[in-house]
Amino acid sequence: MKLNTSWLIALLGLAIGSPALADGFKMGYISTERIYREGAPFVAIMKRLDKEFADRRNDLKRMESRGKDLEATLGKSALAPADRKNFERELDSLDREYRVKSRELSEDFNQRRNEEFSAMLERANRIVKSIAEKEQYDLILQDAVYVNPKFDLTGKVLKELDK
Template sequence: MKAWKQWLAVLSLAALPVLPTHAADFKLGFINVERIYREAGASIAIYKKLDQEFAVRRDELKKMEARAKDLESQLGKNSLSQDDRKRFEREYASLDRDYRAKSREFGEDYNQRRNEEFAGVTERANRALKDIAQREQYDLILQEAAYINPKYDLTPQVLKELDK
């Protein structure tokens, strides 16, 4: 057993001079996907398009919010008759139920449309990244990292490729 450990140690020491040569040839890159989704010209156009597409529904939700605030202030008054108070409470409960349902539906529809639209941006970004990687001979490109040195960030290059 001891001979095996000694043999492994000798083999490891023999391999040490080779490691720096391989490490010097290794080319690493990083891409920030969230930044692509925020800053690419196509992404900005998608957000504008979605804002226009969902503006009517967003305004409807804002009107419902305003009405709910109005009802809350009405209910806060002590001068209401019992009948008025019950009517406002029923309207408020109904409005709250409708608002929650429409808000949830709005969020789901918006997310679905956003995902549909961004599928094309993701595909184009991946193609651009692959072209950069092949052209500049990268060995590894990461999309997620806890920390990355800015010198390895390929996001600006991908943004330029996307905006061509």
């Protein structure tokens, strides 16, 4: 039977609150989102990925600009019916192509980011385990709704990642 995370945290709170267990119980917290955002290796990965996908993003920006130009042209009432129809076709075609390329870019970027982050996340987890063993933590939580800052070990992990 699997316990819901909320129930686990509530039970943990009760256990920590009990005087018999509170003595010597050491708990910490890690913010994965902050590690992704501030960790030097993760920042470097994002910069590398931004460069890798820059051409495709620029292509989408050019398509978007062309689409706006076409919309502006179509907004003019002085167009001949044949010209209006041609511009509408071009806009429809451009819109379809834009949506396909945008979706492909998003999927490719997310796949590459996940590939790159997974190796670095393994390293971060090893660092967390090392800190836990070295400083004798009984429990280290990750990504909670609220944690008192005195339990936050994210800064220590960031320092180790930056080495």
